[in-house]
Amino acid sequence: MKLKIDADVFLFDLDGTIYLGDKLIGDSVGTLMKLGEAGKKVFFLTNNSSRDKSEYVQKIARLGYPVQPEQILTSTMASIQYLTTRRPGKSVFPVGTPAFVKEIKEAGIAVKEDADIVLLAFDTTLNYEKIWKANILLEKGREFIATHPDIVCPSDIGDMPDVGSLMALLECSCGRAPSVICGKPYSPMAEIINTRVSAPKEKIVMVGDRLYTDILFGINNNYKSILVLSGETTAEMLVSSGVQPTLVLPTVNEIIE
Ligand SMILES: [Mg+2]
Known part of the structure; x- marks a missing residue:
């Protein structure tokens, strides 16, 4: 070959x-x-930080490739590694899907409303309340970290606004960009x-x-x-x-x- x-x-x-x-x-x-x-x-x-690793294992296996979980690396994993090594003991307010929040919690990262860090992920379950709460924390000067910078995520019926687009929204409302992007x-x-x-x-x-x-x-x-x-x-x-x-x-x- x-x-x-x-x-x-x-x-x-x-x-x-x-x-x-x-x-x-x-x-x-x-x-x-x-x-x-x-x-x-x-x-x-x-x-893509909207899904957890097991969903990728299932999808790739369903498409015919016998993937091992160790072969999949996500921006969620990069974010977890960054937070646990560089921000140990800090709490986060995640703007993310339930699967994302579960993975963060399982890694031992404290999740709370009045958190040290706003962690912005690809939140396909986003609502106004979450964006508002994130903005309040950012206005208080809490750290701003994003899982990845992609502006859109392609789909077969049209692009989905991704983290880069949500970053632009928060930059407009709080006047700050993320200090760290992990993906x-x-x-x-x-x-x-x-x-x-x-x-x-x-x-x-x-x-x-x-x-x-x-x-x-x-x-x-x-x-x-x-x-x-x-x-x-x-x-x-x-x-x-x-x-x-x-x-x-x-x-x-x-x-x-
Ligand atoms: Mg691509």
Whole structure:
């Protein structure tokens, strides 16, 4: 098997890279299987903090790839690692889904209304009360941390406003941006990878469809990067961007020659 890139560890984005909604992108599962058979390490990195890890295990397995839970890395996990190592003992007011709040609590992080930190996640159960309470805490000067910066999350019926859009709302009302963002392209997400693999950076490749998260994550961490044109980014967007990947392919399936 010949590959278009020299790497031992493949970090894949999910939405727009492996699948779109519930549809696989070409034979992406076949490609993942072949990489595994060739001894390559495969991980899935998602910034989506609205679902917990087990939902990704179920979804990827349902689509035909026998994924192990250790292969999935989320911005929720990066946020938990950051909070437990850099902000030990601090409480959070999460703006997030019940699955997100459960995962935070299970990690031993105290959740309360009058918290030290406002933790903004991809809250598909958002209501006015939560945004209002978050704003009150931020006006009091409490720390502002976000799980990831994505502006929208693609769906088959249209884009969903994601954390980046909610950040803009709170920046407008309280006058502050987050001091820390944990998911791709920022360093807390890379710290999770460092705990899983010991490969040299030049043998790691980030594969994704989004320039300002996936590809920038590769660049920020001195990994190689592959932009796939199966999701958000068009050839026109790439030409006018300052963020340039190592390689551009139509889909993940062209990684194998
Ligand atoms: Mg994507």
